[in-house]
Amino acid sequence: MGYGQAPHILIVGGGYVGMYTALRLQRKLDGDEATISVVEPNSYMTYQPFLPEAAAGNLEPRHVVVPLRKVLKGCRVISGHVVAVSHEQRAASVQPLLGETFDLKYDILVICPGSVARTLPIPGLAEQGIGFKSVAEAIYLRNQVISRLDAAASATDSAVRRRALTFLFIGGGYAGIEALAELEDMARDACSYCPDLEPADMRWVLVEATDRILPEVSPAMGLYTVKQLEHRGIQVKLNTKVESLLDGHVVLDGGERFEAGTVVWTAGVKPNPMLARTDLPLDDRGRLRATAFLQVDGAADAWTAGDCAAVPDLTKGEGVTTAPSAQHAVRQARRLAENLLAELRHAPIRPYEHSYAGSVASLGLHKGVAEVYGVRLRGWPAWLMHRTYHLSRVPTVNRKARVVADWTLALFFRREIVSLGSFADPRAEFRMAASPEAATAPERPAEAPDSRAAPGPPAAIDDSAADATADEAIPTGSNPPGTPTPAAAAEANSQAAQPRS
Ligand SMILES: Cc1cc2nc3c(=O)[nH]c(=O)nc-3n(C[C@H](O)[C@H](O)[C@H](O)COP(=O)(O)OP(=O)(O)OC[C@H]3O[C@@H](n4cnc5c(N)ncnc54)[C@H](O)[C@@H]3O)c2cc1C
Numbered sequence: 001m002g003y004g005q006a007p008h009i010l011i012v013g014g015g016y017v018g019m020y021t022a023l024r025l026q027r028k029l030d031g032d033e034a035t036i037s038v039v040e041p042n043s044y045m046t047y048q049p050f051l052p053e054a055a056a057g058n059l060e061p062r063h064v065v066v067p068l069r070k071v072l073k074g075c076r077v078i079s080g081h082v083v084a085v086s087h088e089q090r091a092a093s094v095q096p097l098l099g100e101t102f103d104l105k106y107d108i109l110v111i112c113p114g115s116v117a118r119t120l121p122i123p124g125l126a127e128q129g130i131g132f133k134s135v136a137e138a139i140y141l142r143n144q145v146i147s148r149l150d151a152a153a154s155a156t157d158s159a160v161r162r163r164a165l166t167f168l169f170i171g172g173g174y175a176g177i178e179a180l181a182e183l184e185d186m187a188r189d190a191c192s193y194c195p196d197l198e199p200a201d202m203r204w205v206l207v208e209a210t211d212r213i214l215p216e217v218s219p220a221m222g223l224y225t226v227k228q229l230e231h232r233g234i235q236v237k238l239n240t241k242v243e244s245l246l247d248g249h250v251v252l253d254g255g256e257r258f259e260a261g262t263v264v265w266t267a268g269v270k271p272n273p274m275l276a277r278t279d280l281p282l283d284d285r286g287r288l289r290a291t292a293f294l295q296v297d298g299a300a301d302a303w304t305a306g307d308c309a310a311v312p313d314l315t316k317g318e319g320v321t322t323a324p325s326a327q328h329a330v331r332q333a334r335r336l337a338e339n340l341l342a343e344l345r346h347a348p349i350r351p352y353e354h355s356y357a358g359s360v361a362s363l364g365l366h367k368g369v370a371e372v373y374g375v376r377l378r379g380w381p382a383w384l385m386h387r388t389y390h391l392s393r394v395p396t397v398n399r400k401a402r403v404v405a406d407w408t409l410a411l412f413f414r415r416e417i418v419s420l421g422s423f424a425d426p427r428a429e430f431r432m433a434a435s436p437e438a439a440t441a442p443e444r445p446a447e448a449p450d451s452r453a454a455p456g457p458p459a460a461i462d463d464s465a466a467d468a469t470a471d472e473a474i475p476t477g478s479n480p481p482g483t484p485t486p487a488a489a490a491e492a493n494s495q496a497a498q499p500r501s
Helices: 016-028 048-055 135-154 158-164 174-191 219-231 273-277 326-344 379-393 397-412 428-434 436-440 486-496
Strands: 008-012 035-040 044-046 065-067 076-086 091-096 102-105 108-111 115-117 166-170 203-207 235-237 242-244 249-252 257-259 262-265 269-271 302-304 358-362 368-372 375-378
Touching (some): 016 035, 016 044, 016 108, 135 158, 135 262, 158 166, 219 235, 219 368, 368 379, 375 379, 379 397
Parallel strands (some): 108 302, 166 203, 166 262, 203 235
Antiparallel strands (some): 115 269, 249 257
């Protein structure tokens, strides 16, 4: 391998694999041994195992992400998406966040764009559902749950109230279970501030297509978790599939029907579809075919790891690949960086080998389940292990200190129960004020106490503007003509508060 000058390493994706690989390379590379570029649409890496705690308000969302430009000072960080790769030409097509697509030449490729939600063609899913993989989704769900409680507490129509208080989660892996358990815990806490609401008024439903949840732990621990959730009043429906979600009207395959104001889809992930726009080899599930050395199979100078790669699991039998998990992603990034350095220096490379240590999951404050190296823990000890483990793993001392500060504050003060859903469209009110209708509307008398109290919305506002009030009460009773019905208004609020990620 000869590059002529210092080789250019291109890292596609600044998540677990991308950021940890770049961190290690920038630390270990000698001066002008190589240059590194990282292409990533977000300006940060997300520590996904902390998303449920961020959604529940135990952690400040900014503390569960790592700013890439701050930690990768030795790399060039490019804000954008890689939309295609021609490895034969050693060129990636980059769509920056602003401006035209450009070609980026490289000598060595590290391709790790992770996974995306694996969805099914269920009617209404795209319109009603939201995933749980990003900080934006975690913030949205926190606002959504609290705003539904606020709205329901003031609603007089019992059907509207019931719909607002029904939260449906689809998929029982750790992301879904932790998100459900943490948000339910937070909502239960929030009810204590609403004299008009009892925890029993809420309906939390988990639908899982297989006969068990948390496939990462043993069946016994999965069963224990089901019992814990049911004990809290959460309905767990195993061996059940969702057939339709049109307009939030849920139809299950057993025939059961109900209305849900919130639908969260956590039914697994699939490799990033951009991989199909490369000339690299894919397996039948759309993952990059990788060797145990974390090289793309048959492609010189191309490396991969994490959720997007089919990496042979040497601790298991022939044909088994490593599961998509942070545990593997972090360790694979370390091995990948070491092997890449070894190749540059004409030293031998080593295969990736790690036997899965187990899983820890938080089920709300002081509740959890853990199975690590065969040791099973439940309740408080498991929750403590979850926190200790992830604190040790979250990157940078800065993040660790902030996380500890959040947890310590929570020991002395109860969490904030406030929905800031209108953050999703902060310009809505200004847009309404600046619209032509507002400009031609008669001026209100100067002594009017509050110009926002003018009756009825302006005649024409766009959909997103309809939600200046994502976190306000659902209208009840005497609406002016043209005002949406309570259920439709609730829906408009939910839709417009979608995060712009
Ligand atoms: C809520 C939640 C909780 C989890 N909890 C755990 C847990 O407790 N334990 C555990 O082991 N695992 C957990 N996981 C799984 C774990 O987070 C993933 O397996 C891990 O993030 C995979 O790392 P990765 O680098 O492959 O992908 P990611 O970390 O997702 O990184 C991929 C990066 O690529 C970027 N990208 C995407 N497309 C492009 C493109 N076209 N161009 C450039 N960049 C692109 C993305 O923005 C992203 O930053 C959890 C996941 C979720 C969602």
